[in-house]
Amino acid sequence: MSNWSIQDSCKDVYINTWAIGRDPSIWERPLEFWPERFDNNNVDLRGQSFELLPFGAGRRGCPGWALGLLNVHLILATLIQSFAWSLESSCSSLKHSSHIECLDMSERFGLTVTMDKPLQAYATPRLPLHMY
Numbered sequence: 001m002s003n004w005s006i007q008d009s010c011k012d013v014y015i016n017t018w019a020i021g022r023d024p025s026i027w028e029r030p031l032e033f034w035p036e037r038f039d040n041n042n043v044d045l046r047g048q049s050f051e052l053l054p055f056g057a058g059r060r061g062c063p064g065w066a067l068g069l070l071n072v073h074l075i076l077a078t079l080i081q082s083f084a085w086s087l088e089s090s091c092s093s094l095k096h097s098s099h100i101e102c103l104d105m106s107e108r109f110g111l112t113v114t115m116d117k118p119l120q121a122y123a124t125p126r127l128p129l130h131m132y
């Protein structure tokens with residue numbers, strides 16, 4: 001007779017994706033904003049590459065990944081197309097490289113990791129409102 005019980009298959013396993021994302025043995029220059037790191041590599045974010053698991057993996061992985069990705073692209077592209085973005089007036093425009101010094105990227109832990117000091121970004125419509 002098997003000793004298997006439903007509790008055995010339901011044991012919680014916690015994966016620290018925060019730590020994986022900052023591990024220099026996995027990612028070159030992990031703390032640097034460097035999107036080009038994903039050019040010409042095979043990292044799959046749908047659960048096949050365990051170094052990047054935004055949607056989890058396996059049978060409890062996120063079933064909404066396609067809709068999620070589509071919305072991230074759509075919302076971000078719309079915001080960039082429609083507005084010129086700047087930081088508070090003491091900081092230079094986001095277009096210039098010196099903006100980095102104005103951004104405090106300290107993190108605060110919670111259910112999700114958020115910015116400790118909320119980002120204050122100013123959106124200026126690129127077109128007069130009646131033209132949208």
Ligand code: HEM
Pocket residue numbers: 053054055056057058059060061062063064065067068069072
């Ligand atoms: C960018 C957007 C999204 C991200 C980053 C995301 C991320 C995740 C993650 C990390 C999990 C847990 C996976 C695991 O435990 O291994 C999850 C589960 C889940 N997600 Fe998403 N998700 C997103 C969008 C969506 C959307 C749009 C839907 C539905 C329309 C959705 C529905 C679900 C459901 C139902 C689960 C639970 C799956 C289960 O426990 O079997 N998600 N998601």
